[in-house]
Amino acid sequence: MDDLLLQPARLIQGRGSIEQLAEWAQPGEVLLIHSKSLNAIERLVQDWPLTSRPLTICAVSGEPELEQLEQHLGVWRNKAFASVIAVGGGSTVDYGKAVAALLNAKAPIADYLEVVGRGTPLDHDIVAFIAVPTTVGTGAEATKNAVIKVKDRGVKVSLRDPKMIPSCVILDANLCDDLPWHIIFSTGMDAITQLIESFLSCKATPQTDAICKAQIPIALESLFRLSLDRLLAPELERLQHAAYMSGVALANSGLGVVHGFASVIGGAYECAHGAICAQLLPAALQVNRQVMAQRQLSLQKFEQLDDMVQTAFGETGTVDQLLGRFVFTHLTNRLPNEVFSEPAANALVQGAMQSSSFKGNPISLAFDETLQVLITSRR
Numbered sequence: 344m345d346d347l348l349l350q351p352a353r354l355i356q357g358r359g360s361i362e363q364l365a366e367w368a369q370p371g372e373v374l375l376i377h378s379k380s381l382n383a384i385e386r387l388v389q390d391w392p393l394t395s396r397p398l399t400i401c402a403v404s405g406e407p408e409l410e411q412l413e414q415h416l417g418v419w420r421n422k423a424f425a426s427v428i429a430v431g432g433g434s435t436v437d438y439g440k441a442v443a444a445l446l447n448a449k450a451p452i453a454d455y456l457e458v459v460g461r462g463t464p465l466d467h468d469i470v471a472f473i474a475v476p477t478t479v480g481t482g483a484e485a486t487k488n489a490v491i492k493v494k495d496r497g498v499k500v501s502l503r504d505p506k507m508i509p510s511c512v513i514l515d516a517n518l519c520d521d522l523p524w525h526i527i528f529s530t531g532m533d534a535i536t537q538l539i540e541s542f543l544s545c546k547a548t549p550q551t552d553a554i555c556k557a558q559i560p561i562a563l564e565s566l567f568r569l570s571l572d573r574l575l576a577p578e579l580e581r582l583q584h585a586a587y588m589s590g591v592a593l594a595n596s597g598l599g600v601v602h603g604f605a606s607v608i609g610g611a612y613e614c615a616h617g618a619i620c621a622q623l624l625p626a627a628l629q630v631n632r633q634v635m636a637q638r639q640l641s642l643q644k645f646e647q648l649d650d651m652v653q654t655a656f657g658e659t660g661t662v663d664q665l666l667g668r669f670v671f672t673h674l675t676n677r678l679p680n681e682v683f684s685e686p687a688a689n690a691l692v693q694g695a696m697q698s699s700s701f702k703g704n705p706i707s708l709a710f711d712e713t714l715q716v717l718i719t720s721r722r
């Protein structure tokens with residue numbers, strides 16, 4: 344599989360490119376899902392060619408929840424949508440991705456989910472899906488999974504299938520210009536975590552290595568410069584593209600212990616995904632490196648990361664030290680204290696070790712080593 348790189352068939356990029364959105368939708372009924380707080384939608388709808396592409400519009404907020412998804416699909420299954428479009432942050436893109444994947448599903452939705460269901464592969468045709476991200480970090484526009492919250496079980500699980508990779512992605516940085524710094528920071532740190540975990544992953548390929556080596560310095564540099572001046576438009580564009588590439592990388596290489604924890608912490612507590620990743624990444628780098636040194640494994644990739652961060656930040660130190668300092672200068676919403684209490688921490692470690700992301704970690708961490716990642720992240 345090493346020569347195969349799963350990625351969206353089309354990438355349209357550039358400021359103002361959202362104006363071409365209708366052209367990329369299939370002729371026929373279009374379902375447009377968007378984040379509730381999005382001004383760009385009004386203009387988009389005004390100019391929409393309603394005759395050739397009749398439009399059904401739905402505003403969503405928060406993360407996709409199984410119950411809401413079932414309700415929506417119950418209504419939308421009766422319409423023959425030719426395309427589904429999602430304009431919004433990672434959760435909205437995931438929502439659209441799940442809807443496009445499940446509109447023609449025959450079995451109950453829960454059957455297709457990992458962990459709580461059977462993870463049944465999608466054996467039906469899925470509807471063409473266009474993703475238009477409005478944040479600069481999740482990379483959801485390039486991945487083959489959608490994260491769904493199952494409220495009554497207190498978990499977030501994935502609906503995952505290679506068919507779910509969006510058929511078309513539009514990256515228009517105009518949609519990101521008004522993002523507040525804390526959103527740029529947390530989504531940007533998500534992209535950086537995804538690139539670094541993909542780079543270190545035991546499932547990394549020559550293709551994903553090439554993507555990560557090119558994009559990690561760009562993402563680090565852009566986020567660092569934006570931390571000094573949030574209005575640097577070209578840096579936002581570079582970060583948006585790096586975030587997209589982080590999605591391409593992770594869809595092909597898997598992730599690691601940080602995302603293992605992020606899925607269970609995000610399911611049990613009200614914490615933003617990017618903020619969880621930001622807090623855990625320096626600790627995960629430190630512990631992984633220590634354990635790999637003890638097992639006398641090559642640390643070459645960690646040394647490459649040291650160089651990349653030193654160049655981007657203009658400081659000396661190791662990747663975990665420099666990222667740790669950067670993160671704790673800017674992270675405003677830290678993990679709640681209860682996460683670190685003994686019973687909660689033990690349960691979170693167990694959950695993280697069972698997650699699909701954990702399988703991508705560069706080495707198989709024991710329970711105590713995994714716990715060490717969580718404890719070290721508390722500063």
Ligand SMILES: [Zn+2]
Pocket residue numbers: 481533534537602616620
């Ligand atoms: Zn992530």
